[in-house]
Amino acid sequence: MILRSQAGQKEAFGIIVKRYAGAAAGSASLLLGSYEDALDASQEAFVRAWRHIKRFDTRFPFFPWYATILRNVCVSHLRRRARRRTVVLSDGHAQASAESNPVLLAERNERRDRVWQAILALSSKHREIIVMSHFQGMSYKEIAAALGIPMGTVMSRLHSARQALRNELTDEEP
Amino acid sequence: MSCDEFKPLITGYLDDELPPEERALLEDHLADCEACARELAQLTKLKEELSMMEFKEPTDAELARYWRSVYNRLERGLGWVLFSVGAIIVLCYGGFKLIEEMIKDPGIAVLLKVGVVALVFGTVVLFVSLLRERLAVRKVDKYSKEVER
Ligand SMILES: [Zn+2]
Numbered sequence: 001m002i003l004r005s006q007a008g009q010k011e012a013f014g015i016i017v018k019r020y021a022g023a024a025a026g027s028a029s030l031l032l033g034s035y036e037d038a039l040d041a042s043q044e045a046f047v048r049a050w051r052h053i054k055r056f057d058t059r060f061p062f063f064p065w066y067a068t069i070l071r072n073v074c075v076s077h078l079r080r081r082a083r084r085r086t087v088v089l090s091d092g093h094a095q096a097s098a099e100s101n102p103v104l105l106a107e108r109n110e111r112r113d114r115v116w117q118a119i120l121a122l123s124s125k126h127r128e129i130i131v132m133s134h135f136q137g138m139s140y141k142e143i144a145a146a147l148g149i150p151m152g153t154v155m156s157r158l159h160s161a162r163q164a165l166r167n168e169l170t171d172e173e174p
Numbered sequence: 175m176s177c178d179e180f181k182p183l184i185t186g187y188l189d190d191e192l193p194p195e196e197r198a199l200l201e202d203h204l205a206d207c208e209a210c211a212r213e214l215a216q217l218t219k220l221k222e223e224l225s226m227m228e229f230k231e232p233t234d235a236e237l238a239r240y241w242r243s244v245y246n247r248l249e250r251g252l253g254w255v256l257f258s259v260g261a262i263i264v265l266c267y268g269g270f271k272l273i274e275e276m277i278k279d280p281g282i283a284v285l286l287k288v289g290v291v292a293l294v295f296g297t298v299v300l301f302v303s304l305l306r307e308r309l310a311v312r313k314v315d316k317y318s319k320e321v322e323r
Contacts, residue, residue: 010248017244018237025240026229043240047247106228115223133189134224140191159185162217169220 002062005053013053017046020063024070026104027135031074031128033120035103041077045070067136068146071128078124118168126161133158175203177210184214188221258305265301269294 004012024045029038048069049056056065102108102116119130132138132146140154147154183200186192192200204211232240273294276287 010245014241014245017241021237021240022229022232025232039240039243043244043247046244047251050244050248051251104229106230111223112227115227130224134221135227135229140186140189155186155191156182158189159182162185162220166216166220 002053002056002058005050006056006058010050013050016062020066022104023063023136024066027067027131028070028074029102029104030116030119030131030135031071031124032077035101037077037081038104041073042070045073048073063136064138064142064146067132067138071132071146074128075124115169118165121168122161122164125157126164129154129158129161130165175199177207180207180210181213184210184217188214188217262301262305265294265298269298 001012001015005016021042024042025038028042028045029035032038032041045066049066052069056062102113105112105116119127122130129143129147132143138146140151140158143154143158144151149157180200180203183192183196187197187200204214273291276282276290
């Protein structure tokens with residue numbers, strides 16, 4: 001499919017998009033905390049992937065490559081939102097908390113909703129590495145390439161992200 | 175090695191990303207350090223919990239809508255490029271033609287001629303600068319970086 005996409009066949013690319021749409025929108029909603037923004041960002045990332053598809057190395061799996069693009073799109077989204085939020089401060093916050101429900105999870109329960117909120121409460125640096133490692137199934141090598149950091153940094157950052165997440169969850173324990 | 179140095183290795187151990195030597199070193203430490211063993215147990219539990227959170231598989235209708243939206247954006251991207259190139263050509267060509275005609279026409283006041291010349295040049299400059307900004311933003315966005323490999 002990727003080879004056919006590289007040859008410029010949009011229908012072939014459509015099959016790829018449909019295969020990964022669920023994971024793409026789901027992880028974007030974790031990165032952005034908003035379902036609407038997640039749809040928009042993940043679609044934008046597919047558009048960019050299509051534009052660069054010829055440069056994609058078919059010896060590697062598609063999704064980590066796409067996830068790298070998606071991460072960059074989400075970073076720009078957050079930057080734009082931060083700029084907007086300085087203008088409409090109170091509005092933005094109310095909106096973010098109302099939109100951040102984990103509607104894209106296959107099965108929800110109270111505990112999972114709480115974990116979801118805990119992930120959203122992390123710093124963006126910690127959140128993105130948790131998403132890459134746990135929700136996008138990326139190896140340390142793939143994460144290192146995506147973030148442009150050494151493998152050792154991946155391990156230590158992922159460790160502090162997990163510690164932060166654990167602390168966030170134990171704090172909330174009744 | 176202190177516990178603080180061992181702790182990040184626990185994460186690598188959990189993900190099976192440690193080289194054999196470090197792995198053996200950590201296993202030795204875990205055998206007689208309760209704090210690190212507890213950390214491993216907690217993080218193992220966390221990882222299991224996260225692995226159970228799976229994303230919903232979209233329905234066929236949702237997927238069709240999703241792809242249509244991506245497809246429309248692909249087309250629009252091409253549309254924009256063509257529009258920009260076309261607009262530049264038309265603006266430049268039309269602008270210069272207009273100026274040429276006007277300069278020749280003695281019936282038009284000099285002030286108006288100056289005004290129109292300024293207007294046309296201004297539009298071209300603004301357009302080019304807007305375009306350049308768009309391209310610059312692309313570069314800052316690390317477009318090239320995301321396609322390394
Ligand atoms: Zn220890």
